[in-house]
Amino acid sequence: MLIETRDLTKSYDLGAVQVDALRGVTFGIDEGEYVAIMGPSGSGKSTLMHILGCLDTPTSGRYSLDGSEVSGLKPRELARIRNKKIGFVFQNFNLLPRIDLVSNVALPLVYHGSISRSERFDRSKKLLDSLGLGHRLGHRPNELSGGERQRAAIARALVNEPAILLADEPTGNLDQRTGREIMTILGDLHSGGRTIVIVTHDAGIAEQARRTVHIEDGRVARETVV
Amino acid sequence: MNILESLQAGFRDMASHKGRATITMIGVVLGVASVVAVLALMRGGEEQSLAFWEELGGLRELRITNTRIDRLMMSAAEKASERLTYRDAIAIREECPSVSYVDPEITRWLNVSYGDLTYRMKVLGTTGHYPYADDMPVEEGRFLCDKDVETHANVVAMGPTFKEDLFGEEEAIGKTILIEGVPFRVIGVMERKEFYFEGDGPGNDRNVLEWFNRSHYIPISTMVKRFSITDRLDGLEVAARTVEDVPALTEQVRTVLTRRHGVEDFNIDAKTDRIEQQAEQMVFFNIVFWAIAFVSLFVGGVVIANIMLASITERVREIGVRKAIGGSDRDVFLQFLVEAIVVTVLGGAVGLLLGIGMVGAIDRFLDMPTAVAPSILLVAFLCAVGVGLVFGIFPAIRAARLSPVEALRYE
Ligand SMILES: Nc1ncnc2c1ncn2[C@@H]1O[C@H](COP(=O)(O)OP(=O)(O)OP(=O)(O)O)[C@@H](O)[C@H]1O
Ligand SMILES: [Mg+2]
Numbered sequence: 001m002l003i004e005t006r007d008l009t010k011s012y013d014l015g016a017v018q019v020d021a022l023r024g025v026t027f028g029i030d031e032g033e034y035v036a037i038m039g040p041s042g043s044g045k046s047t048l049m050h051i052l053g054c055l056d057t058p059t060s061g062r063y064s065l066d067g068s069e070v071s072g073l074k075p076r077e078l079a080r081i082r083n084k085k086i087g088f089v090f091q092n093f094n095l096l097p098r099i100d101l102v103s104n105v106a107l108p109l110v111y112h113g114s115i116s117r118s119e120r121f122d123r124s125k126k127l128l129d130s131l132g133l134g135h136r137l138g139h140r141p142n143e144l145s146g147g148e149r150q151r152a153a154i155a156r157a158l159v160n161e162p163a164i165l166l167a168d169e170p171t172g173n174l175d176q177r178t179g180r181e182i183m184t185i186l187g188d189l190h191s192g193g194r195t196i197v198i199v200t201h202d203a204g205i206a207e208q209a210r211r212t213v214h215i216e217d218g219r220v221a222r223e224t225v226v
Numbered sequence: 227m228n229i230l231e232s233l234q235a236g237f238r239d240m241a242s243h244k245g246r247a248t249i250t251m252i253g254v255v256l257g258v259a260s261v262v263a264v265l266a267l268m269r270g271g272e273e274q275s276l277a278f279w280e281e282l283g284g285l286r287e288l289r290i291t292n293t294r295i296d297r298l299m300m301s302a303a304e305k306a307s308e309r310l311t312y313r314d315a316i317a318i319r320e321e322c323p324s325v326s327y328v329d330p331e332i333t334r335w336l337n338v339s340y341g342d343l344t345y346r347m348k349v350l351g352t353t354g355h356y357p358y359a360d361d362m363p364v365e366e367g368r369f370l371c372d373k374d375v376e377t378h379a380n381v382v383a384m385g386p387t388f389k390e391d392l393f394g395e396e397e398a399i400g401k402t403i404l405i406e407g408v409p410f411r412v413i414g415v416m417e418r419k420e421f422y423f424e425g426d427g428p429g430n431d432r433n434v435l436e437w438f439n440r441s442h443y444i445p446i447s448t449m450v451k452r453f454s455i456t457d458r459l460d461g462l463e464v465a466a467r468t469v470e471d472v473p474a475l476t477e478q479v480r481t482v483l484t485r486r487h488g489v490e491d492f493n494i495d496a497k498t499d500r501i502e503q504q505a506e507q508m509v510f511f512n513i514v515f516w517a518i519a520f521v522s523l524f525v526g527g528v529v530i531a532n533i534m535l536a537s538i539t540e541r542v543r544e545i546g547v548r549k550a551i552g553g554s555d556r557d558v559f560l561q562f563l564v565e566a567i568v569v570t571v572l573g574g575a576v577g578l579l580l581g582i583g584m585v586g587a588i589d590r591f592l593d594m595p596t597a598v599a600p601s602i603l604l605v606a607f608l609c610a611v612g613v614g615l616v617f618g619i620f621p622a623i624r625a626a627r628l629s630p631v632e633a634l635r636y637e
Contacts, residue, residue, distance in 0.1 A: 055550055055630040076554050082630070083552020094547045094634065097540075098245075111552040113231060156551065 002164060002195055003029040003052060008061035009218075010047050021047040023218035024061070029164075029197060034190040036206035037199045039215035045199045048215065049168045052197065053088045054078045066163050083111050087157030089167035093149045095141040101128060101152050102137045108160045127155040131185065147178035154185060165189065167198045171205065183208055233564055240565045247565065250618070251573035253529050254610050258577025259584055261606040262598065264522040266585040269602060270595035286326065286469055288476060289495045290462040290483070303489040312450045312457035314486055318464055322478035324471040327372075329355040331461035332449050338442065340392040340403045347388055349405065349442045351449025355465070367399040367414030374413075374445040381448075383414035387439040408452055410444065472496055527613040535617060539636065542625040546633030555626045559619075562626075566618030570611045577610060578603055 010022040021044045029035055037045050050056040051063065054070060057078075063070045066085060073081070082088075095104045105124035109115045115123075128134055131151045141149055150170060157165055167186065171179030183205055190196050198209065206212050207226070214221045240247050292309045315330035332351040337344055354371045363369075369383050382403065389398050398412045419435040433439075450457045466475040476496050484490050545558050581603075585596045625633055 050631050053550075055634075057629070076556075079549065079552055079554040079557075082550065088550060090634075094543075094550065096544055096547055107548070108551045110231075111548075111554075111557060160552070 001028045002031045002033075002066055003197075004062075004064045005052075006062040008048070008051060008058045008063060010044070010051065010056070011059045020218055022051075022058070025215075025218070025220055027213060027220055027223075029195065031163075031195055032190075032193055033195055033211065034186075034209045035197045036209035036212045037197065037215060038201070038203070038206055038212055039221070041201075043215045044218040045215050046168055049088075049166055049197070049199055052164075053086050053166045054082050055088065079111075083108055084160055085163045087154075087160070087162040087165045089150070089153050089157050089165065089170045091169040091172040093141070093146075093153045093173075095149060095153060095156070097141055100138045100140055101133060101144070104141065104152060105155045105159055108156060112160055124155070124159060127159055128152065131155050145178070146174050147181055150174060150178075150182055151185065154182070158189075164195045164197065167196070169199050169201070171200070171202070179205070229560065233560060237564060237568070240568060247569050250569045250614070251576070253532070254570050254573025254614050255577040255580060257525075257527065257529050257613075258574050258606050258610040259581035260525070261522050261609065262578060262581025262602060263584045263588065264518060265602040265606065266581075266596040266598045267588065268518055269597040269599060270589075273595065273597050286465045286467070286472060287329075287463050288466070288472070288479060290464065290479065291493050291495070293491050293493055295491065301489070304491055307487040307489055307491050308456075308458070309487070310459045310462050310483075310492060312446065312454075312459060314483060315446075315459065315462055315464075317482055317486060318479055321482050322464075322475060324466050324475040324478055326465045326467045327353070327355050329353050329463040329465070330446050330459045331463075332446060332454060332457070333460045334449065334453055336406050336453060338388070338392075338403060338405050340401070343392055345388060345391065347442055348437070348440060349382075349444060349449070349453075351446040351454075352443055353446055355463070363417050364414040365417045367412070369414055369416075370443055370445055375447045378447045378451050379445055380408060380410045381413045381444065382410040383416060383443040384412055385416050385439045385441045386418045387436070388442065389415045405442075405444070406453060416441075416443075527609060531613055531617040535621065538621045538625075541622065542628070542633050542636040545622070545625045545628070546630050546636065549626075549630040549633060559623060559626045562622035563619055566615055566622070570614030570618065573614070574607045574610045578607060581606065 005028070006026050008022055008025040009020065012019040012021060023044075025044075025048055037048065039045050047056070051058050052065075054065075058071060061071065065081065070078070070081065095101075096107070102121060102124045105128060106120040109120040109123065125134070125137060128137060131154065133148060133151055133155070136144060136148060136152075141152070144152070150173075154165075154167075154170075157167075165186075170186070171182050174182065179202075186196055186198065187208055196209075198205075200206055211223060211225045213223050290310060295304055312330055312332070315328045319325055319328045329352065334349050334351070335346055336349045338347045338349070339345070352370065353375050354369060364383065365386060367383070370381070373379070374381050382405070384392075384398060392398070392403065393401070398415055401412050402409045403412060404410070416438070419438040420433050464475065464479060466472045473496075476494050479494055480490070483492055541562070545553075548558050548561075549555075582598060585598050589596045625636075628636070
C-alpha cells in the first residue's frame with residue numbers, strides 16, 4: 001500500500017476548549033488509485049489531507065507513506081518528503097505572486113537540489129506546455145485566470161514526479177466549466193498511472209473517482225466503491 | 227539544497243522581489259542618511275560652541291597678582307622677595323610644561339617725541355597676547371608679535387589720539403619716533419575706542435575709554451631693557467595649552483614662583499567660575515546631543531522596522547508555500563537572511579553617501595556648522611543595518627519554524 005494510516009487524531013488546543021478535528025482515522029490507499037474524500041464542512045477533510053501531505057503532523061496515530069513511517073520524522077525529513085513524494089494542489093492555488101509561471105513551477109526543483117537551472121526550466125516548460133500554458137511562461141500569476149492558475153499549480157505539484165497527488169477542493173474557487181477542465185486533467189493523470197486523492201463537495205466530481213471515502217465528525221463514516 | 231544553492235536562490239528571489247527590496251532599501255537609505263545628517267549637525271554645533279568658548283578666551287588663562295601685604299607686618303622672607311618680575315614670567319615660560327604663552331605687562335610714563343613735539347605718554351610694555359588686542363584691533367599696520375618680544379625690537383603700536391597729535395593726517399606707519407631719546411619704528415595705529423554714558427549729567431561728554439586711545443604699546447622685553455630700573459610687573463597672565471591643562475599649570479606656576487620668591491606672596495586666579503560654567507554647558511550640551519542622536523536613530527530604526535514588518539504577512543505566506551513544496555527551515559531562513567543583509571548593507575552604504583551629501587548641502591546652502599566624523603558614519607550604519615537585520619530576520623526565523631499549514635493560514 002502506498003498510504004496507510006492507523007488511528008490518526010488531530011486536536012487543536014484553543015485554551016478553554018479543545019477541538020478534535022480528527023478522532024481516529026484508519027484507512028489505506030493503493031498505488032494507482034483515484035480516491036475522493038467527501039464530507040460535511042468542518043468534518044476534518046482538510047486536516048486529514050494536510051497530514052497525508054506532511055504539511056501538518058497528527059496529534060497521535062501512525063502514518064506510513066510508500067512503505068516508510070512518517071509520524072515522528074524531523075521537520076527536515078518531512079520537507080524532503082513533501083518535496084520528492086508529494087504533490088499538493090490547494091483550493092486557492094498558493095502560487096508566489098512575484099515570480100512568473102515557469103519559476104513558480106520550477107520551485108520544487110530548486111529545493112530538490114542538484115538540478116541545473118536549464119533543466120529546471122526545460123522540465124517546467126514541458127509540463128506547462130502539456131497543460132496548455134506554453135504561451136504563459138513569463139506571466140505572473142495575477143495576470144492569469146483562475147483555471148490557468150490552478151493548471152499551473154498542478155504543474156508545480158507534478159514537476160518533481162511525486163508518488164501521490166493530493167488536491168484539496170481544487171475546483172472550489174473555479175466556475176463549473178473551468179472546474180470540469182481541471183477534473184479532466186486529473187482524470188487524464190490518473191489514466192496515466194498517477195495516484196490521486198481529491199477532496200470535493202461535488203458528488204458529480206466524486207463520481208470520477210473509483211472510490212469515495214466519507215468523513216464525518218473526524219472519522220471515516222463509510223466508503224463507496226464503484 | 228546546500229548552503230551555496232540556498233544563497234543563490236536568495237539572490238534570485240530578491241531579484242524577483244525588486245519592489246519589496248527597493249522599498250525596504252529606501253527605508254534604510256533614508257534612515258541612515260537622516261541619522262548622519264542629524265548627528266553631523268549636532269557635532270558641528272558642538273564644535274562651534276567649543277570654538278566659540280575658546281575664542282572668547284580667558285578660559286585657558288591664569289591671572290597672577292602680588293598679594294597685598296602690610297609693610298609693617300612683613301616677614302623676613304616676604305621682605306626679601308622681589309615680587310612678580312619679568313624674570314618670573316620668563317621662568318614660567320621656560321619651566322612649566324603646560325604653559326602656552328605668558329603675557330607680562332609693565333606700564334611707564336615716558337617722553338615721546340616726533341620732530342619738535344614732545345609729550346609725556348603712557349607706554350605699555352606687553353606682548354602680542356595683550357588681552358585687549360583682540361578687542362581693540364589696529365586701525366592700520368599691525369600689533370606686537372612674539373618675534374618683536376624675542377628680538378627686543380624697537381617698535382611701537384600707537385594709540386590713535388597721540389597719533390593725531392604727533393602726525394595729524396600724515397602717515398605714521400614706518401615713521402620713527404623717539405621714546406626717551408630711543409628711536410622706535412611705528413608698526414601700527416590702534417583703532418579708536420569710544421564710549422559715552424547716556425544722559426546729560428556732568429562729565430557725560432567724556433569718552434570713558436579715552437585712556438585706551440592715549441596708550442602706546444612696545445615689546446615688554448624692550449621696555450625692560452631700555453626703560454625699567456626694575457623689572458617688576460604691573461600685571462601677569464599665563465595661558466595653559468588647553469582648558470584641561472589649567473589645574474596642572476596652576477600647580478606648576480605655584481611651584482616655580484614659590485621657589486623663586488621663597489614665599490607664597492602671590493595669588494593665582496584661574497577664572498575657575500568660567501571654566502565650571504563651561505563644563506556645565508558641555509554636560510548639558512552632551513545630554514541634548516545624545517538625546518537627539520538617540521531619537522533620530524530611533525526614528526530611523528522605526529522607519530526601517532515598519533517597512534520590514536509591512537511585508538511580513540506576504541513573507542509568511544510565501545514561507546508557507548516554499549515549505550509546502552519542500553523548502554526546509556534552513557533553505558527558507560537563508561533566503562531571507564540574504565535578502566535582509568543585501569538590502570540593509572546596500573541601503574546603509576547608499577544612505578551614508580546620501581547623508582554625507584545632505585550634510586554638504588546643509589553646510590553650503592544653509593550655512594550651518596556640520597562635522598562628519600567616522601564615528602558618526604559607523605554609528606548610523608551599524609544601527610540601520612542592525613535594525614534592518616533584526617526586523618528582517620527575526621520574523622523570518624519565527625515564520626520558518628511554523629508548520630507549512632500554519633504559515634499558509636497566516637493573516
Ligand atoms: N488551526 C486550527 N485551529 C483550531 N481549529 C481548527 C484549526 N484548523 C481546523 N480546525 C477545526 O478542525 C475542524 C476540521 O477542519 P477542516 O478544515 O479539516 O474541515 P473541512 O472538512 O476541510 O471543512 P471544509 O469542507 O469547510 O473545508 C473544524 O472544526 C475546524 O474549525
Ligand atoms: Mg477544507
